[in-house]
Structures are given as C-alpha cells and as structure tokens.
Amino acid sequence: MELERFELGATHYKESDLKEGKLLSLPWTPNLKYAWDNGVAIGRYLAELKEGRIIARKCNKCRRIMLPPRMFCEMCWRPTDEWVYVKDTGRVNTYSVCYVNWDASRIKKGEKPHLPAVIEIDGASPGMGILHLLGEVEPEDIKIGMWVRAVWKKPEEREGAITDILYFKPVRR
Amino acid sequence: MAYQRVAIVGAGITKFVRRAQETGKELAFQAAKMALDSCGLTMKDIECVSLGTAPDAFDGVHMKGEYLADGSGGWRKPYMRHFVGGGTGVFAPIHGWFHVASGMFDTCLVVCSEKMSSCHPHPQGAFKTIFDHTTEQPLNPTLIWIFALEMNRYMQTYGITKEEIALVSVKNKKNAMDHPSAQLPMEITVEDVLNSEVLAWPVNRLDISPASDGAAAIVLASEHVAKRITDKPVWIDGVGWNLDTAYWATRDLAYPRYVEKAARMAYEMAGIKEPQKEIEIAEPYDPFDYKELHHMEGLLLADRGKAVEMLLDGKTQRDGDRPMCPSGGALGVGNPIAATGLMKVIEIFLQLRGEAGKRQVPGNPRCGLAQAWGDLMQVGTVVVLRR
Numbered sequence: 207m208e209l210e211r212f213e214l215g216a217t218h219y220k221e222s223d224l225k226e227g228k229l230l231s232l233p234w235t236p237n238l239k240y241a242w243d244n245g246v247a248i249g250r251y252l253a254e255l256k257e258g259r260i261i262a263r264k265c266n267k268c269r270r271i272m273l274p275p276r277m278f279c280e281m282c283w284r285p286t287d288e289w290v291y292v293k294d295t296g297r298v299n300t301y302s303v304c305y306v307n308w309d310a311s312r313i314k315k316g317e318k319p320h321l322p323a324v325i326e327i328d329g330a331s332p333g334m335g336i337l338h339l340l341g342e343v344e345p346e347d348i349k350i351g352m353w354v355r356a357v358w359k360k361p362e363e364r365e366g367a368i369t370d371i372l373y374f375k376p377v378r379r
Numbered sequence: 380m381a382y383q384r385v386a387i388v389g390a391g392i393t394k395f396v397r398r399a400q401e402t403g404k405e406l407a408f409q410a411a412k413m414a415l416d417s418c419g420l421t422m423k424d425i426e427c428v429s430l431g432t433a434p435d436a437f438d439g440v441h442m443k444g445e446y447l448a449d450g451s452g453g454w455r456k457p458y459m460r461h462f463v464g465g466g467t468g469v470f471a472p473i474h475g476w477f478h479v480a481s482g483m484f485d486t487c488l489v490v491c492s493e494k495m496s497s498c499h500p501h502p503q504g505a506f507k508t509i510f511d512h513t514t515e516q517p518l519n520p521t522l523i524w525i526f527a528l529e530m531n532r533y534m535q536t537y538g539i540t541k542e543e544i545a546l547v548s549v550k551n552k553k554n555a556m557d558h559p560s561a562q563l564p565m566e567i568t569v570e571d572v573l574n575s576e577v578l579a580w581p582v583n584r585l586d587i588s589p590a591s592d593g594a595a596a597i598v599l600a601s602e603h604v605a606k607r608i609t610d611k612p613v614w615i616d617g618v619g620w621n622l623d624t625a626y627w628a629t630r631d632l633a634y635p636r637y638v639e640k641a642a643r644m645a646y647e648m649a650g651i652k653e654p655q656k657e658i659e660i661a662e663p664y665d666p667f668d669y670k671e672l673h674h675m676e677g678l679l680l681a682d683r684g685k686a687v688e689m690l691l692d693g694k695t696q697r698d699g700d701r702p703m704c705p706s707g708g709a710l711g712v713g714n715p716i717a718a719t720g721l722m723k724v725i726e727i728f729l730q731l732r733g734e735a736g737k738r739q740v741p742g743n744p745r746c747g748l749a750q751a752w753g754d755l756m757q758v759g760t761v762v763v764l765r766r
C-alpha cells in the first residue's frame with residue numbers, strides 16, 4: 207500500500223481565509239477563573255519566600271534535600287522528614303535567551319529578551335534545580351556553571367509568590 | 380508471558396496541514412477509512428477502537444475522546460482514549476496492542492487525530508498550563524523554554540554545536556519532499572537554519588516542527604486473523620513506555636533516562652540484545668532537531684553524546700547505514716501532536732513492507748522502531764516492529 211496511490215484527506219486553508227470570511231467559524235473566548243490551592247509543601251515554600259528565604263524538604267532515607275519542597279519523596283515513596291533552609295545563591299545549569307512570549311507573540315522592539323534558566327540552589331542536593339529568570343546580565347555574558355544570587359522584591363512588596371524573587375544575577379566567587 | 384502475537388495489517392493518513400477545513404472527527408474518519416480500505420476490511424470487522432489525541436485545550440472541547448469517537452469508528456464499540464502529550468501517537472498503538480495481545484479482541488482500529496489550529500492566536504499558548512501553576516507559571520514560561528534549556532544543556536555537556544544539530548533539520552525536511560502528507564518539505568542549508576528567526580536561543584525557527592492539523596490510523600490484528608488479511612503483516616514485537624517526574628528542572632537534561640527505560644522494556648520483550656546492530660531503521664521523535672539525537676542516545680541507538688557523529692558520517696541519511704526519520708519526521712511532515720507518533724509507526728510499517736515508494740530505504744530492513752515523547756519532557760513511548 208504505497209501512500210502515493212491514495213487520495214489523502216485534509217484540506218488546507220489560509221489564516222486570511224478566516225479573516226476575509228471565505229470560511230465561516232465560531233469564535234469563543236472562555237472566561238473561567240481558577241484558584242489553585244498551594245498545598246502543604248508549596249504553601250510553606252511561598253510563606254518563606256515572603257520572608258526572603260528559600261526552604262527545602264529533606265528525606266532521611268535517600269538523604270536528598272529537595273527543591274521545590276514536597277511532603278513525600280517520589281524516589282523512596284515515603285513521607286519526607288524535615289524542613290531545611292537553603293541559600294539564595296546557586297549555579298546556572300542551563301539557560302535560554304528568549305524573544306517569544308508565552309502565547310507565541312514576539313517581544314516588542316527594544317524590549318529585553320526573557321532569560322529563563324535552571325538554577326541549582328546551594329544547600330539543596332546536587333542537580334536540584336528550579337526554573338527562574340536571570341537579570342542584570344547581558345545575554346552574551348551568561349555561561350552555564352556561573353554563580354548567581356537571588357534579587358528579591360522589597361519586603362513590603364512581597365506577596366508569597368515565586369515572583370518575590372525578581373531574578374537571579376551573577377556574583378563573583 | 381502468554382499473549383497473542385499482534386500485527387499491523389493496514390494504515391491510513393491524511394495530509395498534515397497548518398489549518399484543515401475538516402473538523403477533528405472528519406480528519407479521524409478520513410484516516411480511519413483509508414486504513415480499513417488499505418487492507419480490505421470494513422468497520423464490521425473491527426472489534427474495538429483505540430484513540431489517541433493530545434490536549435483538550437487545543438480544541439477547546441472537553442472530553443475530546445468522546446467528541447472524536449464517532450469519526451474514529453468507536454460508536455457502540457469498546458473504545459478508549461489515550462493521552463500522554465506528544466508521546467500519545469505511540470501510546471495509542473501500545474494500548475491497541477494490549478487489547479489484541481490479551482486475547483480479548485482479534486482486531487483493533489487505532490486512530491490518532493489532532494486539530495491544533497482551533498486555538499488562537501497560536502496553539503503554543505495552550506501549553507502554558509503544563510507548567511506548575513504555582514512555582515513556574517507566574518514566570519510566564521512558553522513551551523519553547525524547556526526545549527531551549529534542554530538543548531543548551533545537551534550542547535554544553537557534549538560540546539555539540541548548533542551547526543551540527545541544524546543538519547537534522549536539513550535532512551528531515553529534505554526527506555519530507557518524498558512524503559505525500561508533508562506540510563514543510565523543503566531543501567534548505569545549515570545556513571538557512573542558523574539565519575532563521577531566533578525564537579529562544581539556541582532554538583531558531585527552522586529548528587522546530589510546525590503546528591499542524593492531521594490524522595493517522597492503523598489496523599491491528601491477532602496472528603491467526605492477520606494471516607487471512609495480508610501476506611505482509613508487520614509484527615509489534617516489543618512495546619515500552621516510561622514516565623519520569625514532573626520536577627523537570629531536577630533531572631539530567633542532557634540524557635532522557637525515561638526513554639532508555641521505555642526502550643529497554645521494548646527490547647527485552649522483542650529479544651533485542653544489541654539495539655545498535657539489530658534496529659536497522661528508526662523514527663525517533665523529532666519535534667525539535669536536537670531531539671532526534673537526544674532520543675537516539677536514549678534509545679541506545681547511539682552512545683551518549685555520539686549520535687552527532689552518526690549524523691555527520693551520513694549514517695542517518697535515508698541511504699545511510701542507520702536511517703533515522705526517513706519519513707521526514709515531525710520537522711518535515713508536520714507535527715499534529717498525537718498523529719505524529721502514529722505517522723512514525725506507519726512509516727516503519729511501510730518501510731518494512733517495502734512500500735515506502737520514493738522514501739524506501741535500501742537493504743530490505745527487517746526490524747525497526749518508532750518512538751514518541753511528551754508531557755513535561757517526561758514520557759517515552761516505544762514500539763519495535765519486525766516483518
């Protein structure tokens with residue numbers, strides 16, 4: 207059965223066909239609102255962020271100090287045991303220089319690119335990275351392995367969110 | 380283990396296009412009808428239906444499995460929908476395999492349909508909610524971040540360059556010129572890839588597969604039924620799947636261990652001891668060009684960090700020693716998420732039967748593999764096929 211011998215389905219149309227009304231469609235914009243509960247582990251994590259601290263959870267079986275904190279260890283499949291404060295410094299595991307917004311629109315001319323990175327936090331077990339942003343650095347100066355420190359919002363502006371850390375900036379070691 | 384041997388006996392596919400006039404169920408019907416026609420069966424011969432389709436958020440239709448059931452032939456039949464993100468297209472045939480291998484059924488129609496174009500302004504926006512709602516979404520991530528972060532880590536770990544990785548895109552988009560379903564067949568150079576728009580360095584536009592609409596389908600049959608339908612059955616000799624943690628930033632981004640675990644499961648079942656020797660042709664999942672190399676290593680088809688050498692030596696070309704993505708892959712044929720994986724299974728099915736037309740690889744391969752990958756960079760799905 208060679209594919210070439212069949213009449214294949216799917217009829218292509220252009221985006222402009224919709225705009226010009228050549229094809230009819232029914233638009234719908236959902237307007238639902240969600241409120242996500244923080245839960246036990248992330249609830250404490252956020253409360254500590256509000257105080258300008260990063261907290262992790264330790265499993266006494268595998269001895270991993272885990273970030274983000276969790277009430278159960280997915281490796282040992284048992285409850286975790288202790289809260290452990292970790293530092294607000296770490297190393298860049300990997301990074302990107304991103305010119306696209308979340309909905310695939312492009313950043314505006316003159317706007318700085320997003321600088322997402324995976325940052326391995328000091329005091330957590332090796333490889334325990336979190337997703338965050340880099341700042342106060344030119345894209346060409348970013349290196350995998352570079353040391354960074356959290357830049358926090360002012361205490362009165364913090365609201366108990368991951369964005370209480372504005373970004374991580376390079377530090378000398 | 381005692382189970383029925385399962386063969387693929389027929390296949391169908393639509394064109395992959397950026398926007399299809401057809402609805403998801405109409406696409407499903409087109410692919411499913413072609414699959415039945417290809418092996419001379421009718422819906423009466425089908426005992427159960429396995430459907431794969433990716434996020435409901437693309438369509439804005441909740442319970443999309445139920446919505447697609449009639450077009451897929453699932454009406455008043457034992458019917459199941461499967462979904463593991465981009466891994467779905469190989470997960471659905473694995474579930475079809477369960478249905479027949481268990482002895483419950485002798486035939487199963489597997490359909491994968493995807494319509495991404497309903498989501499505006501771009502289906503990429505629908506991916507935002509795959510990130511953790513509390514610790515990641517407030518940072519406004521786009522799906523490309525995780526690929527860019529993983530690609531950068533992979534390049535750094537093994538000293539691989541963007542120029543080298545771009546060769547995957549060049550190869551696959553060229554292969555797609557011979558695929559009648561292809562959305563982005565083109566002859567381009569490494570420079571074209573490097574000069575295309577930078578979306579999220581190190582990812583440029585031509586490093587990425589497109590958003591697509593399309594559907595694919597296969598017919599599965601037990602051994603005694605398959606032999607009555609065709610003299611060229613292609614056997615599903617191994618299946619494997621594996622899921623890693625959603626704490627993706629805590630993983631080794633340079634190596635997909637969950638793909639290795641899925642591959643080892645399929646290899647053990649198929650009795651494959653040396654995958655680099657025994658798997659003659661493969662369709663690793665290639666939504667981004669570096670993923671083909673990353674997955675070849677996870678599949679144990681190349682040593683860690685060495686897939687790029689096979690690429691540079693020309694071994695992964697269609698006429699090379701170990702052809703990878705001879706179809707043109709997600710990069711060239713297109714990427715209607717769930718349908719892509721099944722397109723890859725169909726390509727290996729056709730190649731092993733010697734029916735791939737202009738895409739046919741030399742050497743009459745007997746054993747091949749298709750793989751898909753998805754969720755939050757955490758699932759690997761693998762089937763091993765033999766003639």
